[in-house]
Amino acid sequence: MTLTRTTRLERGRSALGPALELVHTGRAPTRAVLTSELGVTRATAGAVAAELEALGLIQVDSRPTAAAGSQGRPSHRLAVDPAGPVVLAAQVHADGFRAALVGLGGRIVATAPGCMTVPADPAHVLAAVVDAGAELLRETGRRCLGAGLAVPSAVAEPEGTALNPLHVAWPAGAPVRDIFAERVRDAGILATAGSGVTVFAGNDVNLAALAEHRHGAGRGARDLLCVATGHRGVGGALVLDGRLHSGSSGLALEVGHLTVNPKGRTCHCGSRGCLDIEADPLAFLTAAGRDPGPEVSLLQQARDLLRDERESPSVRTAVQVLIDRLGLGLAGLVNILNPDRVILGGLHRELLAADPERLRAVVAERSLWGQSGSVPLLACSLDHNSLVGAAELAWQPVLDDPLSVLPQ
Template identity: 30%
Template sequence: MWQCQEVSRVSSPVGAARQSSLRELNLALVLGRIAAAGRPPSRADLAAETGLTRATVSAVVDDLIGGRLVTEADPAPRTGAGRPARGLVLAGDGPAGLGLEVNVDYLAACVVDLAGRVRHHTVRRADLRPATPADALARLGDLAGRAEADARRQGLTLAGTVLGVPGLVGDGGRVRLAPNLGWRDVDVPALLRRHLPALPPVAGTPALTVENEANLAALGELDAGPDGPASFLHISGEVGIGAGIVLDGALYRGARGWSGEIGHLPIQPDGPSCRCGGRGCLEQYAGQEAILTAAGLTWADLPADTAATRLADLAAAGDPTTLGALHDAGTALGVAVASVVNLLDLDTVVLGGGYAPLAPWLVPTVRDQISRRVLTAAWSPVTVRPALLGPEAAVVGAAGSVVRRIVAEPSGWLSSRRASWMGEGR
């Protein structure tokens, strides 16, 4: 249990630093308890749970309320004597996160408030493979501007932007490789920043962060269900296939931050060529484009629907070609998943992105392959289920990661607010 001490009065520079540090810890501790509480806790509840005095808790809560991070809720009815205490909840009209996503066949923008509620969500369908990175990001900037304007109308203040991309992201947000988009060594922040609303950095965090979309989808799934598993494999099935690995409640990134490229696990070493330069990758058997081809469809057959929606409709109608395509895709996916489960000993697999609507047909086949290939399946069954957030997981996870940083380090947001007020002469 993380324990914090109260701030004591000191006058030396070392003491001042310690005082500032303890204040930051107290802010994070109290806000974290409010965020995780099943019901709105009172100041007295927080004092009892944290071990801080009521005076310290009251001062911390006043700071959080003044910074628009926390608000007071109406007290619950009380039958006993005495005045009911007012509970505390995360503010719905304070800071919010802007999430953006660029994928092979769509762009998306999302705003999530501090309490995790989606306040804006827009998706624009387009085949972005012919577009240059600059053109694609300019279009995304238009969605970002509309999202920022809508957030402002709702009284929210955007505290940062996180962009999800289907590829390998290096230092400084440079996309090293996004094979399905044809991007290589693209300085995404430089191209996108000129189209974004001007947002100040919070607690030293850049106003724009670029992250792999599958990782963000896994984080979105982690936040979506309070009673969900602490460790799981989240697979985003689009034209490309990516995975986010969550271990004990934390995203596993690997030594260089490039973990989760499940779409490039080889299913057949001498199989068809992949855009990554390899052969027989999972994407060539279970990516949306591969499933469409096996079902006898092309992108031209999807003027209004997404690929997953069209495939789900045909499968539900009993179309034998589509059912066969989904069975083969599920088999290939199950082979890859079984390898990951054997390696990492995970007990839950979540099918997200375009796989979520196709779960009724993919899940049984994936489970069958797991039961055949995972050594421990007979004693410890593996759960396979659709994602709670479905195709929206990545962009919601992107926006949510902004507010997650604020909850973890509220002092950064409060400092930026004070700097803003001083700059405005308040």
């Protein structure tokens, strides 16, 4: 008896989430690849793709074209629906915030920055973030399925509290996820009656690593180390065996507090010479003999200085100083963690571009048995990767089970 589409879908319902994730991450560009990756029949893969299309999540090209020189019947092409639903992604940093609407595939649909002195009460800035996101939704008319927040702090799980917001004035233990969720609910921006929608919060560098692993420079790595400067400070994150490693309670890999200059400045944590204050944008400006101004963020000031005065002796010296400090920290991390790839974000991306040979040499010089020095050092490739990572948190319930979130 020929299976009906409904019967095929019932048989393949458990494959809906995995299928969507394959399209979302670009690993299933055609129905043939989807069939192979899922290990199902062509008919079941077709029913699954058709259901995801009916939910408004993907597009199935019904008139595929074969590549030149290929044989056999060409396969239908699969892509995320560019007009599909979005999630609200938000990032708070030392100089303000940014809100964005992000679709499947990590595609930023609309974004709105906000510059402000971040107040001691996180509720004020989170209200501004959600207001900005609500305005983007009104302007675009998009349906919002969830919300994710990136913050410059370790976020304890399962409580969702910011434990060490060193570069904003929030009190330690601020319940940022609950506050964000309350503001999102009050704004009434979640347009789904499903039961699977939740509001999430996470550390900004952790989320940057998650985004880069799924959509950027970390794609294909099994064990990925990410080290990045934010607007202030240095953070790190680790993807192990393809999954973000956050430890038993969300607090793993606080790399900013590795000592890289024993005679350096006193850190906010009470130690001295930490990577957090020895290799961030303020450290770069200081090493170059420049006083930071109030007009734009420290990160932007450091980037502008490196771009506009790269050949200045003081800037070249600052580049060398920070590369040596960063390389020392990376060497220790690589020796301990043995990743197959290291990606660098924020100002560290520009430092890698400015003198890649020096940074690789510093890491190699301190590597174990010469092997750690061969680990690829790459630049993060996504703009606003922490925002994209916050969106990944919000998309995860949909990726896990689309039918539990979206109306049928």
